[in-house]
Amino acid sequence: MSSQMYLPGQRWVSQTEAEMGLGIVLENNGRHLTISFPAAGERRTYAVEEAPLTRVIYHPGDSITSIDNLTIIVSETSEQQGCILYSGHDKNGDHHQIPELELDSFIQFSKPQDRLFAGQIDKLSDFQLRYQTLNLQHRLQQSPARGLLGPRVELLPHQLYIASSVAERHAPRVLLADEVGLGKTIEAGLIIHQQLTTGRCQRVLIAVPEALQHQWLVEMLRRFNLPFSLLDEERCQALIESGHDNPFETEQLVLCGLPLITQNETRLQQALSCRWDLLVVDEAHHLQWQEDTPEDEKPNSPYHCIEALAQHAAGLIMLTATPEQLGLESHFARLRLLDPDRYHSLEAFCEEEANYRPLNDLVQAINSGELSGDQLQQLQALVGNERATQWQEHPQKITRELLDRHGTGRVLFRNTRSSVEGFPERKLCEHPLAPPQGYDESQHTELQQRLQPEHLLGDNWTEIDPRVSWLQGWLKENRQRKVLVICAKANTALDLETHLRLRGGARSTAFHEGMTLLERDRAAAYFADDIDGAQVMVCSEIGSEGRNFQFAHHMVLFDLPLNPDLLEQRIGRLDRIGQQHTVNIHVPYYSDSAKATATSTMVRWYHEGINGFEKVCPIGQGIFDRFKAKLLEQLETTNNDQLDALINDTRAYTEQTLAELQAGRNQLLELNSCNPEQAQTLIDAIQSQDDRDQLTDYMTQVFDTYGVDQERHSENASVIHPSDHMHCEHFPGLPREGMTATFDRTQALSREDMQFLTWEHPMVSGCMDMISGSERGNTALCTIKLPPLKPGTLMVETVYQLYCPAPKQFQIQRFFSGACLRLVIDNNQRDLSNIISFDHINKLSERVKLKVGQQLVRQGRDRISAVISHSQKLAEAQQEPLIKEARQQLLDQTQAEIDRLKALAEVNPNIRQEEIEYLQAVQAEQLNYLAQTQLRLDAVRVIVAT
Numbered sequence: 001m002s003s004q005m006y007l008p009g010q011r012w013v014s015q016t017e018a019e020m021g022l023g024i025v026l027e028n029n030g031r032h033l034t035i036s037f038p039a040a041g042e043r044r045t046y047a048v049e050e051a052p053l054t055r056v057i058y059h060p061g062d063s064i065t066s067i068d069n070l071t072i073i074v075s076e077t078s079e080q081q082g083c084i085l086y087s088g089h090d091k092n093g094d095h096h097q098i099p100e101l102e103l104d105s106f107i108q109f110s111k112p113q114d115r116l117f118a119g120q121i122d123k124l125s126d127f128q129l130r131y132q133t134l135n136l137q138h139r140l141q142q143s144p145a146r147g148l149l150g151p152r153v154e155l156l157p158h159q160l161y162i163a164s165s166v167a168e169r170h171a172p173r174v175l176l177a178d179e180v181g182l183g184k185t186i187e188a189g190l191i192i193h194q195q196l197t198t199g200r201c202q203r204v205l206i207a208v209p210e211a212l213q214h215q216w217l218v219e220m221l222r223r224f225n226l227p228f229s230l231l232d233e234e235r236c237q238a239l240i241e242s243g244h245d246n247p248f249e250t251e252q253l254v255l256c257g258l259p260l261i262t263q264n265e266t267r268l269q270q271a272l273s274c275r276w277d278l279l280v281v282d283e284a285h286h287l288q289w290q291e292d293t294p295e296d297e298k299p300n301s302p303y304h305c306i307e308a309l310a311q312h313a314a315g316l317i318m319l320t321a322t323p324e325q326l327g328l329e330s331h332f333a334r335l336r337l338l339d340p341d342r343y344h345s346l347e348a349f350c351e352e353e354a355n356y357r358p359l360n361d362l363v364q365a366i367n368s369g370e371l372s373g374d375q376l377q378q379l380q381a382l383v384g385n386e387r388a389t390q391w392q393e394h395p396q397k398i399t400r401e402l403l404d405r406h407g408t409g410r411v412l413f414r415n416t417r418s419s420v421e422g423f424p425e426r427k428l429c430e431h432p433l434a435p436p437q438g439y440d441e442s443q444h445t446e447l448q449q450r451l452q453p454e455h456l457l458g459d460n461w462t463e464i465d466p467r468v469s470w471l472q473g474w475l476k477e478n479r480q481r482k483v484l485v486i487c488a489k490a491n492t493a494l495d496l497e498t499h500l501r502l503r504g505g506a507r508s509t510a511f512h513e514g515m516t517l518l519e520r521d522r523a524a525a526y527f528a529d530d531i532d533g534a535q536v537m538v539c540s541e542i543g544s545e546g547r548n549f550q551f552a553h554h555m556v557l558f559d560l561p562l563n564p565d566l567l568e569q570r571i572g573r574l575d576r577i578g579q580q581h582t583v584n585i586h587v588p589y590y591s592d593s594a595k596a597t598a599t600s601t602m603v604r605w606y607h608e609g610i611n612g613f614e615k616v617c618p619i620g621q622g623i624f625d626r627f628k629a630k631l632l633e634q635l636e637t638t639n640n641d642q643l644d645a646l647i648n649d650t651r652a653y654t655e656q657t658l659a660e661l662q663a664g665r666n667q668l669l670e671l672n673s674c675n676p677e678q679a680q681t682l683i684d685a686i687q688s689q690d691d692r693d694q695l696t697d698y699m700t701q702v703f704d705t706y707g708v709d710q711e712r713h714s715e716n717a718s719v720i721h722p723s724d725h726m727h728c729e730h731f732p733g734l735p736r737e738g739m740t741a742t743f744d745r746t747q748a749l750s751r752e753d754m755q756f757l758t759w760e761h762p763m764v765s766g767c768m769d770m771i772s773g774s775e776r777g778n779t780a781l782c783t784i785k786l787p788p789l790k791p792g793t794l795m796v797e798t799v800y801q802l803y804c805p806a807p808k809q810f811q812i813q814r815f816f817s818g819a820c821l822r823l824v825i826d827n828n829q830r831d832l833s834n835i836i837s838f839d840h841i842n843k844l845s846e847r848v849k850l851k852v853g854q855q856l857v858r859q860g861r862d863r864i865s866a867v868i869s870h871s872q873k874l875a876e877a878q879q880e881p882l883i884k885e886a887r888q889q890l891l892d893q894t895q896a897e898i899d900r901l902k903a904l905a906e907v908n909p910n911i912r913q914e915e916i917e918y919l920q921a922v923q924a925e926q927l928n929y930l931a932q933t934q935l936r937l938d939a940v941r942v943i944v945a946t
């Protein structure tokens with residue numbers, strides 16, 4: 001469609017969101033156009049080439065209404081600068097002109113009876129498909145799993161629980177802090193997907209470390225069908241050169257590297273001048289904050305850039321695997337971003353956190369079935385005497401009530417490997433090696449050089465470093481195994497990789513900061529290729545964050561970082577969801593039986609002190625800080641006895657602190673982060689919609705109707721491609737070259753080259769919108785042989801929709817008990833709706849040639865009109881009760897949530913008053929919209945008994 005066609009003032013309707021009514025073109029700059037939908041109070045920006053819009057032009061004979069409620073019958077149209085001026089007469093015969101800009105935005109589509117009488121009779125199969133589509137759309141709108149059906153993910157309880165409890169909220173503000181590799185990106189994607197599907201948000205900005213931006217881009221598209229646009233400085237410049245003022249305004253879904261907004265004031269200001277419904281920040285632990293940062297330093301720090309954006313965006317999702325890295329202060333700093341009013345004082349926060357211990361003891365006691373007298377009193381004080389008596393009968397329910405009081409529980413989610421089942425073991429494989437001849441680290445004072453001893457071995461270090469020869473030998477002996485090697489420095493990675501490739505003949509690739517992002521992605525793909533790919537990938541430290549390498553089961557830590565969280569991040573590349581085997585962690589290091597070396601000291605401290613190789617140590621950084629001085633001192637000496645003492649102290653402290661943590665708030669946090677029962681209900685709901693047969697049947701009908709070719713590919717999979725006889729200009733979501741798709745979740749998880757077709761796949765939802773939003777199938781005619789009916793009896797089957805144009809986020813239609821109102825009336829005004837079902841007619845109906853049908857309609861026009869008028873009256877009589885019922889449904893659902901939040905707000909300060917007020921305002925608006933519901937005749941089928 002040419003961009004010239006969208007001119008300001010013209011009226012268009014959205015094919016995908018027809019319920020928004022008639023839109024007005026506000027602006028078109030050639031690439032993007034902005035349209036406002038006054039009836040729904042919405043505004044949308046589309047790429048001109050792909051805008052899902054249909055031009056609305058009325059013709060002589062049509063009835064139109066202006067915003068001033070003036071109705072005329074159009075007698076003439078003329079065009080002025082691309083916009084239509086309608087002329088016609090009102091019911092008094094007075095002449096008026098209505099420019100299209102002044103048309104009422106509550107659109108009236110051309111009526112099915114007008115099409116019918118104009119001889120436009122559709123096929124029976126089109127009518128059936130339309131009715132079926134309306135019902136399916138309604139069923140999906142009502143599903144508790146809405147927004148969670150489409151993503152290509154394994155149905156993991158901890159993720160689904162988080163997604164559903166967060167995505168239901170208006171403008172959620174949360175910190176996702178699952179341990180490394182448990183799927184925080186997936187959780188964020190589920191939340192975004194659900195918020196977008198339900199219309200709760202439209203504009204999303206994801207800001208991630210640059211090295212992860214492609215991975216995020218691919219993950220959002222491949223798993224969630226969300227086409228984010230990557231914005232980097234080059235793209236920004238190009239957009240500005242092509243006439244855009246603000247690159248962030250050009251798309252609804254934007255992904256960028258953090259430096260684009262934290263290191264470039266102009267871009268930050270541009271991002272700040274757009275509306276964002278949701279801001280997502282990955283690896284949030286990089287944002288450093290100190291309570292006493294001087295005012296003049298604030299504007300330059302990444303933390304304060306993100307703070308500005310976080311205050312500006314309605315919703316905020318932050319991701320970090322190490323929420324407490326650098327201690328409680330920086331943890332508090334991130335909570336401050338979520339809600340600065342609630343988290344205003346670090347001191348108060350620390351005190352509050354310390355007070356959760358008694359609450360945790362109480363929860364533990366309830367679940368172990370033993371409550372002391374004091375604890376019973378405590379419980380009574382918290383939940384009231386009556387509820388307290390039920391603690392043995394309903395321990396789970398009472399526990400949840402108590403958990404609701406847990407301060408950060410609503411804004412912070414943290415699952416750990418101990419609460420999520422199915423993770424394989426981690427095994428440390430130590431490789432002590434004799435240092436090269438003449439190596440004496442005691443002569444070198446630089447700690448970093450001793451921890452990365454290649455720096456002490458000269459330019460040709462790869463020739464003499466025993467770690468290199470060991471690795472070379474290991475690779476030869478294990479040719480079938482993939483191995484990820486991580487070392488701190490890019491130069492080390494480069495030298496090592498070159499050596500392994502040229503001297504050792506290994507299939508290898510490097511991954512370091514000197515490579516462009518594209519080169520890094522290519523290297524990662526080469527490593528991932530299981531047929532012709534690299535056996536070994538040698539990374540510098542940048543390979544240790546966020547990347548997915550769980551297809552490998554062996555990793556080599558060529559050196560060790562002086563930071564337990566970084567060690568965990570490194571191991572987390574393999575120890576992730578999807579890892580099927582034991583993760584083998586190889587550590588080659590210099591060992592001397594007589595004295596400790598720096599590297600052997602670190603191996604022992606990590607392994608024997610905090611057990612950081614084989615288990616996740618959530619408090620590793622805190623322990624490191626506590627023992628840092630002694631550890632650094634020890635790294636200077638070679639004394640084994642002192643080392644033994646340090647390790648014993650570290651181990652004792654670790655065990656004690658872990659036990660305390662388990663007894664304190666972490667336990668509460670974990671219990672709060674997944675409710676298995678609720679998660680299972682959701683999984684059941686998703687699985688019940690994962691009904692392959694129904695979706696396959698439905699899509700097969702759609703493909704047949706619109707002339708799309710479908711061939712069997714294998715069990716549950718098809719190859720779908722456009723044919724030469726397509727019955728529509730543009731088939732939603734179907735690329736010109738076609739695609740291979742599967743209807744099966746398991747297959748979709750292992751075959752990423754296939755599209756995963758679900759009820760929420762853009763092709764499927766696009767088809768449903770296309771069918772219900774177009775006229776196709778809104779008329780039909782058939783004959784039927786049904787003995788009790790006298791031949792010649794005429795019946796009209798009418799399908800009415802309760803039409804309520806309202807912002808999508810309100811999802812008003814879901815409050816109606818059914819998708820539509822179906823009536824079957826005969827020419828004696830008998831109501832046969834309950835006697836002759838839709839399926840009944842489909843089974844018995846015989847198609848009639850178009851010409852004969854048109855003739856029958858012409859001859860029977862008066863009778864058909866009379867029956868439609870009568871059915872209209874019957875439908876109108878049901879309109880009020882149906883709206884009343886929907887109103888009650890709306891009140892029941894929304895008031896329950898308002899009451900729940902109000903009650904919760906009394907015991908948990910994390911419930912923002914704003915959230916409650918928002919829900920109340922939404923409820924009032926929804927009721928207003930509901931009151932404006934109109935009955936609309938959607939489709940008519942004429943049935944003649946033979």
Ligand SMILES: Nc1ncnc2c1ncn2[C@@H]1O[C@H](COP(=O)(O)OP(=O)(O)OP(=O)(O)O)[C@@H](O)[C@H]1O
Nearest residue numbers: 153154180181182183184185186321546548576577
């Ligand atoms: N439900 C799921 N179905 C299929 N794969 C999943 C699922 N959840 C997570 N994964 C896979 O597990 C890996 C880890 O997930 P993800 O990257 O979201 O974890 P993370 O917690 O963000 O990790 P990190 O802390 O390293 O950033 C990824 O490869 C992801 O695709």
